[in-house]
Amino acid sequence: MIVSFISLGCDKNRVNTEQMMALCLQSGMTVQEDCAGSDVVVVNTCGFIDSAKLEAIETILSVAELKAAGRVGKILVTGCLSQRYQAELLEELPEVDGIMGTGSYGDIVSAVEQVAAGQKFSHFADISGPVEELPRVISTPMHYAYLRIAEGCSNRCAYCIIPALRGKYRSRRMEDILTEAKALSDSGVKECIVIAQDITRYGIDLYKEKKLPELLRELCKLDFHWIRLHYLYPDSITDALIDTIASEPKICKYMDIPIQHCNDTILQAMRRRETNAGLHQLFTKLRSRIPGLVLRTTVITGLPYEDEAAFEELCDFLQEEKIQRAGAFPYSPEEGTPAAKMLNRVDSDEAQSRAELVMQLQSQVMDAFNDTRLGTTLEVLCDGFDPQAMAYVGRSYAESPGIDGVIYFTADRDVQSGQFVSVRITGTMDGDLTGEVIETEE
Template sequence: MTLWNWGGISLKQYKVAFVSLGCAKNLVNTEQMMALCREAGYEITGEPAGADVAVLNTCGFIESAKSEAIDNILELARLKDEGKLKKLLVAGCLTQRYREEIKEELPEVDGMLGTGSYTDVVSAVEELMAGEHPEHFGDIHRTYEDGERIVTTAPYTAFLKIAEGCSNGCAFCIIPKLRGRYRSRTMESLLHEAEELAERGVKELIVIAQDITRYGLDLGDGNSLSKLLKELCKLPFRWIRLHYLYPEAVTDELIETIASERKILHYLDIPIQHCNDAILSAMRRRTTKAELIALFDKLRAAMPDVVIRTSLICGLPGETDEAFEELCDFLREQKLQRAGVFQYSREEGTLAAKMEDQVDDDVARRRVELVVDLQSRVMDEWNESRLGETVEVLCEGFDTQEGCYVGRTWADSPEIDGRVLFTAGGVIPAGEFVYVRLTGVSDGDLTGEIEE
């Protein structure tokens, strides 16, 4: 094997595979680990078969995420048994949450990195290949969030993570215990990273954090999300998309900035979780139903074309039939165009797990189905109202299965929202913006034809 020198240490050129699970914020951490391994001289791959080490970056937020992570661990363990993989290093929220359980119940795991130790990935790989069983669990409140990344998204789209952790303390959520308190990155570091992304040809910048609305408040230097966005708008991005804005922290200044800056998309991801005041209080959310309605009215007055995406939880302890019906009525009235609907997951270590009046799983599951059906009708109605419009579409390539080009409008975030299926007379490269006349609806997607 080739020898490299990194930081004064002689390292072998190992082949390291990366698998990333969970949210976009987790993907950014994976991309940072990949860059560190590349700097160390390792060969980076996305295919675990044939690798020296597979690094699995996990999510451990709710039960479904935990199950997915364990399934991936067992699949990678199978490659080890077949001699196609030498070592398995597991990182992220699952290890941070279940360090001892993994050691006892998943001997297939050779080493672990907690959420405070992503930057230790090179040391961990070296220790693994020396026959050791590394366990790196640094301070989750003091992680290093700057540095290089290997961007793995399409070349025209990239995430910019502006903060780590969360200090909101929602009753159903374990994230603060896994990711630490809220920590904003400096404006300087963010603008430097954004400039590099723009130079690489990124056209759609997706600003992310567990809560982007509180950006800068912990720094005490006068910076805010509004000020950051104004600086980002000076860079040559076409679209700037925002995930996630907490309703109680959306200020008039922020609304004015979003409404006035043409690069910021009028697509706002605002997780409300519920509308019933008793449930919101039990969740330890900081808004009431009346305040949510007032915020949505204010957003629509400032931006008549605004598309609001939200997250909803059905089945929190204490959610009565009446509270659930109130949520359904609220959704029928507000007609939010985008929604992710989740069944409450009883997670140990959270306040909600200890609450009385736990809702039966079958009841909660049925409520999710009802809200999904309701929201599907809202989305279909909105899509049908757009037919005949000509909209700007970011082309994402030719889909051989569909037999046409696919892309997204400003109202569609990658992976979670709908697509536009369109025909064109010539070749349209992925990453090019085109104008498409919408002519139909197909299973939640829009169809159309390019307008020259």
């Protein structure tokens, strides 16, 4: 049987796709990249916000066109969209042959077999049950991979539907994480990207204390070159964690800390546990104790209670803090969340306009950061060769794959994907950097 997978949304979702692929391969199925010619196409969806839901539905409909043309057999939908709209999916999208929830990834083989046999399949397990330890294959380039250390979220921010889609926060056992990490390092992974909805709370449920510093120190004993951290919640960043990041050379001095906003009224309404003053203090502390630190964050514009003054406060905050990496997203009222029932809403067009304005302001911060790197020599991980740019492309510790800029560079000799090289930065180009190899190292 031939199966293909489409993974949408975040890299946490990607890991689930990789697990399903591994289970299908172990069962003797053939997994191929191209949908055409597949007996079953599995679409692992995101259902977090309106834009993600729209992308998921459009993807399903595009696969349905292939099905109608006889180029694919059956369609199986998994992930957050199916978890969120269990009843509606099969009714409103009759092209779909089966659905599974976010607690059922381990059932992928039986689901594919039943769907391929012409049976309608619908299965939703407990989304707050223990994290199921599953094998996985790597779908990223072999030199970097994501390591998921926990599932779900218990923060229950007022605007977020994630706990209803992924369940309560559940840490994986440290020994299971380290076994998987050892397999990744043994396979040649150079950059291990530690992910969860909130990695700062790792261990609090299993061990009754935050264990991220200990886990990171154990990961640093493995044969990784870089260890990158996504996502750290500001209210749970401890001195022990800061000391670990500062003292371990393998840990990238790069912290992804989603703040969402800085106005105290909005933060309180959103059930965030930070304050404007506290965020300023945190960033000051981090920069003083971790030299060379690069910060990434995300903010939401148009949240309930965001009047003009609150929006100006957000813009002032970002310009004052000069966070090098940031994304801004317009607020999407999600049914089933407390925020969706709040008054004092901002018009959706205005929310979008504010997000665009934030990104315009933020581009100036990022350009200024890039200017400070001109003439410096950076350690760069090569991601491959870009034939359109006629240059190699890679990243320093300051760029996470897929969300930040890249570094285009030239070299007098071949540079392999996954190789670390020293690049002298000579210019900037549309938010990216350009440079030339002055020395190559493994």
